[in-house]
Amino acid sequence: MSTGISRRVYQRLIPLFIVSVFAGISLIVYFVTPSAASKAVSGEILQWGVVLSTVTMIYASITIMVMHTRRLAERKETTRMLFNSSVMVGSFVMVMAIGLFAPGGLTSELLEAVTTYIFGYIYAGILTDWAYHPYTSYRRFRLISAESTVMFITFLFTVLRNMTAVVVAVPGIAVIGDWIAAVPAMATMRAALAAAGIGQLVLGIRALAQREPGLIELEMK
């Protein structure tokens, strides 16, 4: 029993307390008049966040490669999966080699060219899948309710507003398009940002009060 309680303390309560402490310190720093001390504390906490994020990124990058390397070593998956993993590991090794051994390392012209032309172009090609957006617009914009009709009207005028040739031909389109941006969209945007901000605020206060279950897994080991 006592072991269970102590586990609960160091596996759950202390992490939740840490959340509360760091959130609380950051909040106090926000409200108090800036001083050398508050600036130092704030700067240090932010740098801690940067370091934590960096280490976690290294962890995740290693994890993904460990998974694929293990898959290759075990050879239990299908040929296609092994092919995928071997391409991935091969590409990883090649880029690591360029970054580590090419003259200039991370700032080498070779790595810049590979980033821009190989990875940039591949992703640009894959992004063409966004061609689905026009298809989705075609498929889903059926004027069968007040909501879809209103949504379509603002969609239509905004698209027309962003077609420069149309605006030059019919200047009134710009007036309507800009009005949609400045009135219904602006009103909703303000309310929306506030509503979402309030949601964040309540969640943050729950975190401060250590009543936020989404922050941590609950398993006790």
Add this chain to the structure above:
Amino acid sequence: MGIILLVVIVTVMFNPVGLPISVSQQTQDFYNRLIKLKEGETVLWGFEGAVIGAYTEKKTAMRAVAQTIAKQKANIVWVSFYPHNPGQLLAFIEYSGLTKPPFNYKYGENIVIMPFLPGEETAMAAIAAGLKATFSTDVKGISIGDIPLLKKVDKITDFNLVLIQFGIFTYAEMFMRQWPAKYGIQVISMCTYSVVAAYYGTYVIGDLDLVRGNAEFEKLTGILGEDIVYMDIRNINCGITLALIAFGNIALYWSKVKKVPAEAKK
């Protein structure tokens, strides 16, 4: 549908139509703020290129902006938030022509690129609080203390102008909260207007609304790039999609009209 749109793109990109372009107020504001820069002033350029291909598609507009800054003889410090960004910015310095005549900018004296920093909003907050407390070197490994340009700027308030640039829709609120809202500064942006509209006039005082804004800016400055060709294709492809949506709805109502008499006969 995808094939139709691709065919239009390929056809028009090699044969631009040259459809007309009008300059919006946000683009004019952006330009007006840039030409207020004075010699020796420094711009902090927050570059977020989460999409690895975003740089390649935006580099002609970035060149127009960088050259406009350079015409004012102002300096630029870049900060970025994704691992591939520093390499892209190094390539951009070469592409932009800043180091060549008539600008003859020198790295370290007029332009500097900082290493990427993970953590998004935390990273933005850290950068704004002070470059020297956040980085020990620039992207080339030169110690911060040995970089002449960084001797006169550190905190975000030391910069004469802050320019934020981000992918498409992400990061607006992060930038707004950590830079203008926190430090009471105003920024200009290169992003879709819809995400900065709520802050326009208070935190944001000029915006290039992506391709349209970029094309307008290129037209305004005369530093022509590809965005004007983009606008040609956008005009045509948007028209095709709107026509297809109209067709879809007409077909839907037609099928309903046909169905009603048939059911009435039953």
Add this chain to the structure above:
Amino acid sequence: MITWDMWIQLLGMFLGLVGLTFLFFGNTWAFSFVEHTYLGGTVAIALLQSIYTLKTSCFDLIAIGRALLIIPFIIGLLSFSRYTTSRWLARYPVAMMSGIGVGITIGLVLRAQILNASVMTIGDVLAAKPDTVSSVIVLIGVLIVLIYFTYSQKFSAITHTGGKMWYIGRLGRLFAMAAFGYLWAKIFIDEAIDAQIATMITIVKRTVDAFAAA
């Protein structure tokens, strides 16, 4: 003259066009090849750059006297405990990041999202911006959209389906939909239409132009 990087550009064009084929041919072996080439290579870049960032933003600073930075570094390393039976140790870096993440936003949410929205709405009414009628419509819009986004039975039952004043919630929803149509249009243009154009110009036109010029 054809330079070495132009050959890389040509290879990139070929791989980029293979990436595009997913739209028409699905998950082929060729697509898998470019997909995993991209994934592996970008993970390597991330790893290399993260290690460099760790040097410039942690180790170098520790070396010049900011010794406390060793703490987040060590706590960050606890993420690796996911590989061990003491997996719970990974909660410490998560907790610390969450605390910092939540903390640095709460205060600024109040100013940038809640108070700023109120100030600008009132300010627009005062300044009749963009015009008197529109500024009042914005004011009403802000109020009814906020009403639409209420959730407790206590306060939302009356303005949502089945409530006595359901039409207020409905009007809020319609207002929101008008804005969402505007937003979708921006996404549709900026992501779908422009991204496709960018792809073809970046991959194909620039490569063709480069070789033509050479």
Add this chain to the structure above:
Amino acid sequence: MSLIAEGKNSDLLVFLFAAAFTIYYLWTAIQGRPQPLRRLPQFDAISDGIDRAVEEGKPVYVTPGGYAYLSGMYASMTIAGMEVTRHVARLAVRKGATPHFPVSVQPEAQPLVDGIYREACVEEGKPEAYRRENVQYFGNTEGNYSTGITGWIARDGASCYIVVGAFGGGIDTMPVEWASEWGGVTIGGTARWSHQGTITMLTDYPLHLDDIFALGAICTQDPVVMSSLTAGDIIKFLMMAIVFVGAILAAAGQPVLSWLKV
């Protein structure tokens, strides 16, 4: 020198107001007087989607969004997404569906997702159901994430795709569209303003803005957490009052704008 920074008095007042009501409703719920929330159809759709996954033998995907960071503005959306993730993981393990957990581009939340999945397996009495490869990180660019998930869907299929949290345009739209194309039910939401149109168009069950915090709270099935949303409603009424009364007072010549900037 004042203790409170210049220009932050009104921020502090709103914060104290919010904190007082949130803590009050947390306290009353702990005392056994919870505040129920209105029904969200998206909550029921999650269960239906998992049933469908069991019937079809295809996986259910759940992600707190491509930008599910723990640092910064998306932290709260990520946390709300984690509550949904836990709920989905438990239901999926309980009903025998295969859950897939794509990890966001900034992998800060990966240990948390992995832990929640493992916890769900243990809680449901099926620790052997845990499979490490069901939690996948694809790399730290939008391309890695969206391409990785799209490929995953192409290989394994999708009965249901749930993305609640820090949804991104370049990153989450492609997987959602492909899941839909593969016949999956899609449930999606984010508090990010810019993507409200996107989720309206792309998902079968969209969640707008604050909806995700409400769904997160409902997914906890914890009356204490759910009750705190009543405080959120009260803060919204406060804001409405500020805007409405403020506009009238300002029109009457009172310096309302200066008060709000104090």
